[in-house]
Amino acid sequence: MNLTANLTPGWRLLGRVSVSDSVEINLLKRSRQSAALVLPLWRTAGAQAVVTNAGLTVAQEIAANEASLAATTAVEDQGTIGHREFEFRAFTR
Amino acid sequence: MFVGGGLSYGSSPVVGRSTAGSLFYAPVRREVDLLLGYRGRLPARLGQRPAEEQFNAANLLQQSPYTLLRRDPDGQNFRAVLNPPPTHSLSFRLSLGVEATAAEHLPGTTFADEECASRNQRAGEERLEDLVAVAVGIGVLLPDQRIRRHRLQRLEVLRAERREHHPFIGEVCGLPQAGRWGRRGGHTKGDWRSLGASGKRFPVRHRDAGSRLPFVGRL
Numbered sequence: 001m002n003l004t005a006n007l008t009p010g011w012r013l014l015g016r017v018s019v020s021d022s023v024e025i026n027l028l029k030r031s032r033q034s035a036a037l038v039l040p041l042w043r044t045a046g047a048q049a050v051v052t053n054a055g056l057t058v059a060q061e062i063a064a065n066e067a068s069l070a071a072t073t074a075v076e077d078q079g080t081i082g083h084r085e086f087e088f089r090a091f092t093r
Numbered sequence: 094m095f096v097g098g099g100l101s102y103g104s105s106p107v108v109g110r111s112t113a114g115s116l117f118y119a120p121v122r123r124e125v126d127l128l129l130g131y132r133g134r135l136p137a138r139l140g141q142r143p144a145e146e147q148f149n150a151a152n153l154l155q156q157s158p159y160t161l162l163r164r165d166p167d168g169q170n171f172r173a174v175l176n177p178p179p180t181h182s183l184s185f186r187l188s189l190g191v192e193a194t195a196a197e198h199l200p201g202t203t204f205a206d207e208e209c210a211s212r213n214q215r216a217g218e219e220r221l222e223d224l225v226a227v228a229v230g231i232g233v234l235l236p237d238q239r240i241r242r243h244r245l246q247r248l249e250v251l252r253a254e255r256r257e258h259h260p261f262i263g264e265v266c267g268l269p270q271a272g273r274w275g276r277r278g279g280h281t282k283g284d285w286r287s288l289g290a291s292g293k294r295f296p297v298r299h300r301d302a303g304s305r306l307p308f309v310g311r312l
Contacts, residue, residue, distance in 0.1 A: 074110035093097030
């Protein structure tokens with residue numbers, strides 16, 4: 001909602017108010033599918049100590065992947081990361 | 094004489110969820126800009142030309158040096174961008190022959206026009222704090238965000254989130270390295286690869302926050 005008030009011929013006040021809602025859904029659809037395919041293999045006992053090109057073991061890679069997934073989908077179906085539901089701005093001169 | 098200003102407010106956004114299930118919120122954002130100006134004429138011996146002085150102060154509140162973008166479930170690591178620093182500027186405009194019409198001084202027709210109008214009036218301005226001679230000449234210490242409270246905060250910066258190119262040719266925003274945020278321009282890839290070592294603590298300064306470079310830090 002925008003409001004403009006011409007208080008005097010030389011004085012104008014402008015305001016903007018927004019109230020919105022946002023919900024993230026279906027995040028990482030493709031990544032989750034590919035992870036579901038490879039994780040069973042990665043989790044085999046013999047693979048855990050194998051060192052990848054990044055210098056991490058497979059076990060560490062799995063932990064990093066799970067941490068990244070948890071962080072990215074933290075508020076899935078509940079909200080949106082960084083979304084400010086109420087914002088107000090005003091300017092006058 | 095004319096005065097003006099702006100106010101912005103944003104409620105707390107959710108930035109993550111802890112392993113226990115509770116939500117993390119970033120702080121509320123409040124910011125204030127002010128302007129104060131005087132429009133008149135020079136003395137008769139200087140030709141009585143129309144002249145205008147304007148003082149602008151932007152981002153006055155600066156309640157935090159950075160804005161949280163995301164916080165990991167462990168509650169420690171977070172992603173953030175630095176906030177623009179508070180700035181104070183004094184500009185002087187002198188008309189050289191062509192008088193401004195009254196319409197040019199009227200308020201803009203839209204919200205965006207108003208903001209642009211205030212910015213345009215700062216054309217040609219210089220930050221006084223960078224002009225040492227001016228500070229010496231008038232014999233006062235000018236407002237300086239570097240010496241105000243909360244202007245320097247030490248954070249543990251783990252790595253830069255990504256490289257950011259400025260829209261201007263040849264400008265690549267600096268990254269925290271060797272204990273300071275770099276300035277714009279002249280930075281090479283080597284500068285930000287040096288950020289790879291984690292666990293180092295870098296001072297995060299407002300005055301170098303113009304890059305809006307996302308970074309990963311630890312609380």
